[in-house]
Amino acid sequence: MSATSAQPSADSAQPPPEPIQPAEDLASQAMGAPKRGLAYRIVSRLGGGIVQVLLVLVAMFWLMPTFGLFIASLRPSQESAGSGWWTATWEFITSLSASAAAFSFDNYVSILANDRIVGSLWNTVLISVPATLLVVLISAGAAYAFAWMEFPGRDWLFLIVVGLIVVPIQVGLIPDAQVFRVLGVFGTVTAAILFHVAFGLPFAVFLLRNFFIGIPRDLLEAARMDGGKEFTIFRKVVLPLGWPAIASLAIFQFLWVWNDLLVAQVFTGAESAPITVTLREQMREFGSSLDVIAPGVFLSMIVPLAVFFAFQRYFVQGVLAGSVK
Amino acid sequence: MTHPGEAASGAEKKREQDGDPTQTGSGDGPSRVAATGGAAAAVAAPSELTPSGGSALQGGKLVTFLFLAPAMLLLAVLVLYPILYTATRSLFSAEGFTEFVGLGNYVEMFRADVAPGAGNTLLWTVGAALVVAVLVMGAAAGTGRASWATAGKTMIIAPLAAALIAGVFVLEGQSSTFTAIKNNIIWVIVAPAAVTALGLIFAVLTERVRWSTAFKVVVFMPMAISFLAAGVTFKMVYDQNPDRGVANAVAVGVHDTFADPTPYPGARGRPPEQLEGTDATPVKASADVGLESAEAVTPGTPVKMALVGLTPKKVPDTAGTAAASPSGAGLSGVVWLDFVPGSKGENGAVDSNEKGLPGITVEAVRDGKVVDTTQTDASGQFSFPKLTSGSYTVRLPASNFAEAYSGIDWLGPSLATAAIIISYIWIWAGFAMVLIAAGLAAIPRDALEAARVDGATEWQVFQRVTIPLVRPVLVVVFVTLMINVLKIFDLVFVIPPEGPSQESATVIALEMWRVSFGPGGGADQGVGSALAVLLFLVVVPAMLFNIRRFRKEQS
Known part of the structure; x- marks a missing residue:
């Protein structure tokens, strides 16, 4: 890719008009191998090489903190206190044995036996799944109403x-702590869910309304002609068509x-705290004892990373569908 | 992952406004990772197709109500009402609605924690002026390009803002609110610019690289994990111990490459009273210069300097047995570790299993001036062949014994904010890169080709064609990050250790939490509400900007 994109600039790098060239030279130029651009090509290849090396370094730099934490999560705490993860990694690479570098999943095993951690991971699920579903629904x-229904004050409300x-x-x-106390849900997952839903709504409504408004009017009218009720149209036409936006939301x-x-x-x-809160408390209690914190953080990262990697492709399809329409 | 709201809404609008071609490019190969960052923006694009706002289908009133009610109810009770409540609550004391204090809380939050009394009037005058200025700026931004606003912006607000910022920096440390505002200002100035610039660089560099997708995934990944996870990760990077924190491992490594590592930290002379009856030379510590022979020494009599206070581990493997009867031309002697664990040697005598200390710098001093310098050899011996007569003081300079360099105190009060900003950049650079890359991919090739045919160099093409064409995206990224940075909380809460570091790195959002709910600040919800209002006022310009944009688009 670097070579091809460098071609055009190779020609234009030297603006003075070229002397008349033999026919075979012109032909080779058309083939994309101009004679005069050779020096430039070498330079740009070299430049491309430098760019690649630079990017590899940047990528390594970006991975390093997470990688270090991962290695720390595999080591007993006295090992972590005594030598850096880079030392342990080096030992591992040179000896190719996990035991030589004192790597094991013991930290994970003991943390999974810790009720508090496991319970709070479950709380995280209990909070994030309903909060997500409710916001979407x-x-x-509301977005459908703002996009396709007429009612007084619609524009102002939006x-x-x-x-x-x-x-x-x-x-x-x-104030919401107050409200939740009145409702009797303060200190439970419900409070967190309601708060997340409420503060997630403005953006969600905005995003979906802007998407729904792009649904061809004919489709909706045709559905109406067929005698569909608003709920049916919403379910059978709007939701399927709005799927890309809904999924990314x-x-x-x-x-x-x-x-x-x-x-x-x-x-x-205490009973309803999600993993982030529990880990934060563990940090205060145990200071920097990485054998508890590091595997806990990694456990909390598994789901977001899985979502991130699994839906990347889906996202692109959604984006494409959105922009093609 | 932070809330994508501001991000996408801003981006989306900007695109529509400027006819930014990004949407068409968002699905291109190179921007596959556009996933989380760009998707929201691109997904909303179809609204362009019916710019007038959808006209209504028929629907009964009840149906409309059913569709709208849940959202409106939640927004009214949990978002709108709280704004009013917080604004009102900020006028009452910590006691609750029973005690009205007017603007007292706004004064209170600027009041000096350190020295109550004297400077307070000045403090809260600046503080109150700050609040007013934010309000005025917000109003100006909101009313748009009205002439007074434009004029006012340049004539009044700019110098006022500059003076206030200067004031904040002068008063920084007087009260935690001032510190917080100062830090927020630093964040807003540094972080969005740094992230946008880095994102642009990455986006441009990856354009010509085959494996750009892999690179983008790597850089974008931190966006998916929590601030807590990122915070813990960076806490470890910045660990003070060079055996744990990679930042200090590098710092120490670099330092030791350029400066010789201190060979014998903490060593000292054996106390003179333990040397009685031996021929060892008493060694005293003299401030600043290091260890010195306590009495004058002359050539011909070996100077035996017995050191202790050093674990045998610190003695290098090259060290040989100490020379029991040091010999050499001129002034000479031996420096050795007068201690062997587990064996009871004679204090002040060079026992056969005791090691010499190689590599120690030795100075001969006469009349307060250093006349010669040498180093001890493997057996701890040294000699000054040129010094054959007179009396001298032998000095072992402090550089031999200084504590080892332990790296940089990254999370200490002076560097904490910078260190946290670096972690923020680590998280957000991917966001900027992905949005900007989508913008770059959408630039029409023709424009670039035309410039190249006209003889422009690559740099000129970049500067004169590429940059202007992606400017809208750059602005969107920048504004999004600015709003985001104003509300920064988690990283500052997690990364610096509690105490002076966190206090010096605090930001408004953290102060609000600390004052209202935190263990250190008690539970003054009056001042907490005032801080929340301050935070709200800061984002009001963004809010009005959004609304104005939207209305313009609809009309």
């Missing part, structure tokens, strides 16, 4: 929704809730 309904997109969640912490919302620390810290209690 509720916002899809402007308010647009305005609410950037409201910092800090504004809601104190769901994934955003899911990752956002799964990774949240602040909201859960304020609204959940």
Whole structure:
């Protein structure tokens, strides 16, 4: 790729008009191998090589922190305290034996026997799955109404929704704690779910409404002609057609809730704390004892990373579908 | 993963506004990772097709209500009402709605933690002016390109803002709110620019690389994990111990490459009273210069300097048995470790199993001036062949015994903010890269070709054609990051150790949490609400900007 994209610039790099060349030279130029560009090509190949090396270094630099934490999660804490993960990795590479480098999954085994960690991982699921489903459902309904239904004050209402997109969640912490106390859900997963749903809605409604509005009018009218009720149209036409937008919204919302620390810290209690809050507390209790923290962090990362890798492809299809229409 | 809301909404609008061709490019091969970053923006693109806003299908009132009600109810109760509640609550004291304090909390939050009294009037004047300025700027941004706003922006607001920022930096440390505002200002100035620039560089460099997708996945991955996970990861990178934190391992490695590592940290002379009856030379520690012979020494009499306070591990393998009767031309002697674990040697005498200390710098001093310098050999011996007469002081300079360089205190009060910003860049560079790459992919080849045919160099093409064409995307990325950075919380909460480091790195969002809910700040929800209002005011310009954009688009 680097070679081909360098071609055109090879020609233009030397602006002075070229002397008349023999026919075979012109032919070779047409084939994409201009004689005069040779020096330039070498330079650009070399440049391309440097770029590649640079990018490899950057990629390694980007992977390094996570990789280091992963290695730390495999080592007993006294090992981690005594030598760096790079030393252990080197030992592993040179000896090719996990035992020589003192790698094992013992930390994971012991952390999976820890009720608090496992319980809070489950809490994370209990919070993020409903919060995601609810946001998608509720916002899809509202977005459909904003896009295709006529009602007084529609534009004003939607402007308010647009305005609410950037409201910092800090504004809601104190009052909503109050509201949840009144409702009797403070300190439970329900409180966290409701808060995430409420603060996720403005963006969700905005995104879906903008997508739904692009659904061809004919399709909706045809469905109406066939005697479809609004709910049927919503279910049979809008939701399937809006699937790309809904899917990406769901994934955003899911990752956002799964990774949240602040909201859960304020609204959940000891029994309902998700993994982020528990890990944060463990950090305070055990300081930097990596044998607890590192595997815990890795466990909490598995799902987001899986979602990230699994849906990448799906995302692209959604994006394509969206932009082709 | 942070909330994608601002990101995509901004991006999406910007695209529509500028007819930015990004959407068509979003699905291209190179931007497969556009996944999480670009998708939201691109997905919303179809609204362009019916720019007037969809006209309504028929629907009964009840049906409409059923579709809208859940969302509106949640928004009203859990988002809109809280805004009003927080604004009101900020006017009452920690006690609750029973005690009205007016703007007292806004004064209170700027009040000095350190020295109450004297400077307070100045403090809260600046603080209050800051709040007013934010409001005015917000209003100006909101009213748009009205003439007074434009004029006001340049004539009044710019110098006012500059003066206030200067004031904040002067008063920084006076109260935690000032520290927080100062840090937020640093964040806003540094982080979005750094992330956008890095994203642009990565996007441009990967354009010509075959494995760009792999690269993008690697750089984009941190976006998927939580701030807590990223925070823990970077806490480890910055660990003070060079055997744990890779940052300090590198720092120490680099330092030791350029400066000789200290050979014998902490060594000292054996106390003179333990040397009585031996021929060892008493060694005293003298401030700043190091260890010195306590009495004058002359050539011909070997100088035996007995050192202790060193674990035998620190003695290099090359060290030989200490020379019991050092010999050499001129002034000479031996420096040895007068200690062997598990064996009871004679203090002050060179026992046969005791090691010499090689590589120690030795200075001969006469009348306070260093007249010669040498180093000890493997058996700890040294000699100054040129010094054959007179009396001298033998000095072992402090550089031999200084504590080993232990790296940089990354998470200490002075560097914490910078260190956290680096971790932020690590997380967000992928976001910027993916959006910008999509923008680059959508640039029409013709434009670039035309410039090249006209004889432009690659750099000129980049500067004059590429940059202007991706500018809209750059602006979107930049603005998105700015809004995001204003609300930064988790990283500052997780990375620096609690105490002075966290206090010096604090930001408004963290202060709000600490004051309202945190263990250190008690539970003053009055001041907490005031801080939340401050945070809200800061994003008001973004909010009005969004609304204005949207209305313009609809009309």
